[in-house]
Amino acid sequence: MKNAYRILLAISCVVLVACHKKGSEASASASAAAATEQAASTATTSTAKSNESAKASAADSASSAEPTEQQAELAKKKALMEYATMEDRYINDSKGQWANGAKASTTFGDDNSSGPSSVNAVANVKGGVDGKTWTNNNQDIGFDWLETTYEKPVSATDVRVVFENGAGVEAINKISIQSTDGKWNTVWDGISDQKRDQRGNRTWFVRSFDRTSYKVKAVKISIANNMERGYKVIDAVQLVGD
Numbered sequence: 001m002k003n004a005y006r007i008l009l010a011i012s013c014v015v016l017v018a019c020h021k022k023g024s025e026a027s028a029s030a031s032a033a034a035a036t037e038q039a040a041s042t043a044t045t046s047t048a049k050s051n052e053s054a055k056a057s058a059a060d061s062a063s064s065a066e067p068t069e070q071q072a073e074l075a076k077k078k079a080l081m082e083y084a085t086m087e088d089r090y091i092n093d094s095k096g097q098w099a100n101g102a103k104a105s106t107t108f109g110d111d112n113s114s115g116p117s118s119v120n121a122v123a124n125v126k127g128g129v130d131g132k133t134w135t136n137n138n139q140d141i142g143f144d145w146l147e148t149t150y151e152k153p154v155s156a157t158d159v160r161v162v163f164e165n166g167a168g169v170e171a172i173n174k175i176s177i178q179s180t181d182g183k184w185n186t187v188w189d190g191i192s193d194q195k196r197d198q199r200g201n202r203t204w205f206v207r208s209f210d211r212t213s214y215k216v217k218a219v220k221i222s223i224a225n226n227m228e229r230g231y232k233v234i235d236a237v238q239l240v241g242d
Helices: 001-065 069-091
Strands: 094-096 101-103 144-153 156-164 173-181 186-190 202-208 216-224 233-241
Touching: 069 202, 094 144, 144 233, 156 173, 156 186, 156 216, 216 233
Parallel strands: none
Antiparallel strands: 094 233, 101 144, 144 216, 156 202, 156 233, 173 186, 173 216
16 A cells, blocks of 8 residues: 555656646747847847938938039039139240241141141141141041241250140140250150040140250150041140250
């Protein structure tokens, strides 16, 4: 009888322990599930806030990058003033002088029976910037050249070529200067990096170099016509030196 009682008691303890273990496991599982759900909720909220912040930042950047009408107009006027200041400095350079003679490989109208019009004549390059121009006769074939002479030979430091409306400025490929003994020296050659200056009616192609030890009396501009299709139009060529 006592043995039966002991066996029954042992079975009851085992059952109670098993029930307690299942309850603990269930509680742990529930806690873990709750924690996971909370973490997911937190992550979702954080992501949403980050997206909203990024959108707001992008909107602010776009707003600040786009100028107002007033700002755009002010920027335009500033560019025009910078161009006017630059051009005035070149034109009135005390060390600069304009050509007193000019000749060219071709002139627009060479093929006409009556010859080139005075509007396109190479003689128009003589003197300063005045709107009178020389136009070549080739749009995209071969090379052309323009040679200018100057009254006073100088130790040169700069050559400035003035293109009307920038026509041909990308085609210039070499600048040579002639010493008083007749020798030609190349001071620049290559591919033009100058684009049409949108700020004004003229585009200045400027090349500076070390002051020559010899006196310079002439300048020769070479043009590769296929580098910029169309006629090349030059107003004036300035030699700078002392």
